[in-house]
Amino acid sequence: MSGFAQNTFNGLVSGAFYALLALGLAVIFGMLRVVNFAHGAFYMLGAFGAYVLLTEAGVPFWAALLIMPVGLGLLGMALERAVIHRLTRLDPLYNFLLTFGLTLILQDLVKLRYGVQSSPYATPSLLSGSVNFGLFDFPTYRVFILGFAVLLCVAVWWVLTRTRIGMVVRASTERPDLTRAFGIDVGRWVTPVFGFGIGLAGLAGVLAAPMRAVNPLMGADLIIVVFAVVVIGGLGSIFGSVAAGFGIGLVQAWGEAYLSHFPIVSQTIVFVVMAGVLLWRPAGLFGREEAPA
């Protein structure tokens, strides 16, 4: 029983990363119709930034947790203004290609400066050790990640459903023309929303730094799994993306634990689930059928 609880907990923790990344992707996609390939690269920049801040300037984890998302968010906004903005009127494929190119550039820039080897990042002292919940000891840092991610998702949900800003964002996501007709300046929200999504990716990166190996390629393979996650959840649905993120984390952890004879399972199970969803509900579990192209 405690084994099951442990697997479930670990699944939820890795699901938290999927959820944060999928949430950012979904918000950006909703507002801009852009699938941001560089999302994984910004996650990597978040982790790397935290590492560089600590080793080269002595900036502690808690400060990095604020600095990196804000900094990357601003960088994202500049990026949106500079290039992505020019392509949003075209087929979304062009921005996908653009952000793919950016991913290669960002990865190689970091690689040039810091090499490809992984760098360790110490767990902040406040969060070292473990917490006992009766069944067994959970590492404190992982409990913190899970709590923090859930809190963030709830906060985003609250902003989207309970505030005026959220209402505008949701309206311009679903019916941009109609929203404009009501005299709301949709364009004004595009850049901040993009920056926010990038900031979330950076935040996930900082959170990942003490737990996972910090290296220039850490976001590359992750982003593809996150793409599968949002196909499963339905990219148009913010709730679906988050739910699918946690769900896939769980399925992967259980698969790893109970199908350990087949090491291939934990890596490929997400794609098998995606295949099943495409057969059963092509628009994703929580997605709506896209308008016929």
Place this chain on the structure above:
Amino acid sequence: MTSTVETPADASRPAPSGLVAVAHAPGWVRYALLAVGLVVAAWLPNGLYPAVAVDILCWALFAVAVDLLLGFTGLMSFGHAAFWGTSAYVTGLVAIHAGLPFPLAVLAGALAAAVLAVPIGYLAVKRTGIYFAMVTLAFAQMVYYVANEWRSVTQGENGLQGVPRELFGVDLTDDYYFYYAILPIVLLGLAAAWRIVHSPFGRVLVGIRDNPARARALGYPVHRYKLTAFVLSGFIAGLGGGLFAVGHRFVSLDVLHWTTSGKAVIVVVLGGIGTLWGGVLGAGIVVRLEDWLSFSGFEAIGLVTGGIFVLVVVLFRRGVWGSAAALAHRLAARRR
């Protein structure tokens, strides 16, 4: 013939300018272009390192395969490394273990790629647009993981070593002669792609690209057409991948990596989406450039290819062939 197939300049999808312009160029222009192309192909290993020329041929097939989907069916596959790479592995394994002449091994590899394209295509064509790109990317990554874990067959990260270049005892160890040995196969593959695009089947594909709802209303089974195009494209990509494996005498996991899929797409965009031969040009440019960069000891090749990607997408969406064709078209129109 006046331009009847000219589609309206619709900014929302890749402009099919190049092929239309060439298809309506006077006959002598088309034959002249073909002649120039053949002469360049026959001369290539004399002007470049033969190994680079071989790579260009393989990538030309890969790019044309991707353009068949992207330019003529309106589907951007971001996972074509799955077919290129699967064929590379199957070709390598067949050549190593069965000792067959390399064209048969390549054929086996391409067939394996086509077989793999059936389930992936069946699932992927359920989505369109950007989702299609994400789904194909995800399935290709699955193939990558499988190859990575299945070490007893693929040798994992060590790669398949010592793929032979067997051809009835002919000595093909020199890349110069190997180039001419594969040239007929590559030309056959390119001709097949041309034939597909200009067949009634290809016309239906373009119709589906431009207006899927109308194609469906006219009674065309849209999914089945897309799937057929996907499998054919997988086969042609497989031809390229198989030749690539024999050409390098080595297969590494890189052939299945997502950067390989992405590179194939950028080769097509650089050459010109929907121009078919633009992909051949794009392959020449990118392979030559990468060779030059690695030769000059520049490590961050991704920085340059990524930069090209960004520049092409922002400033040069028609690509080399597309821009040239559009220019020629405009000049011809002015003269008339």
